[in-house]
Amino acid sequence: MIHEQIQMVHRAIEVACDSSGRDNGSVRVLAVSKTRSSAEIRLAYDSGIENFGENYVQEAVQKIHELRDLPLTWHYIGGIQSNKTKDLARYFQWVHSIDRANIASRLNAARAEFRPNNPLNVCLQLNLDEEVQKSGVSARDVEELLRHTKQLTHLRVRGFMTIPKPNADSSFVQEGFRQAAELFRKYRDIGDDNWDTLSMGMSNDFAIAVAEGATLLRLGTVLFGPRVSLQ
């Protein structure tokens, strides 16, 4: 079942790439596995998926432990509380949701402690909707955060992540993706060889994200089916 879903999603991404003139190899899939069991993750791995995204630290750490026999890459995509930065730096290879300087500094210090020779891959989370409750850094403040994060030697800054506000009118969502892509290109100049990741697009809008330049799609429902828990 998951195998067929994954095949279908890969075909849909191919179609989206073709219609926007993009190379199919330029878009990767991150399987969002929050609420999914280790057994489900194993099945996804058997179908060729190696990158998994989690939102809840405790839940993730348990699965990372149970699946340590597989060569998986774990991405943290949830909101970051400062008391969780040690676990993030210790167990994950990627963190997509840095939105303030103090979190970047804490992750850097913890990574120095746990993996001194292996920098943590990070993205800065953009909040382009000007919603105050939402996590993410505004377009106005992103440059300062980027400059701060880039000088932290145990972090490798890969790009931006964004989640546009859901809207029944997809042109608003598209506009959010477009703005993120614009910033991604703009800051390539102060980026470096590692600046290669635009993490955007979820189950409902990934085709639009591909058209606007996403390089990493975060997909849960279309791969695993609807989530049954409250989250």
Ligand SMILES: *Cc1c(COP(=O)(O)O)cnc(C)c1O
């Ligand atoms: C849950 C989640 C996803 C996946 O959502 P789907 O709609 O199930 O594809 C992607 N990104 C983030 C940040 C999430 O929290």
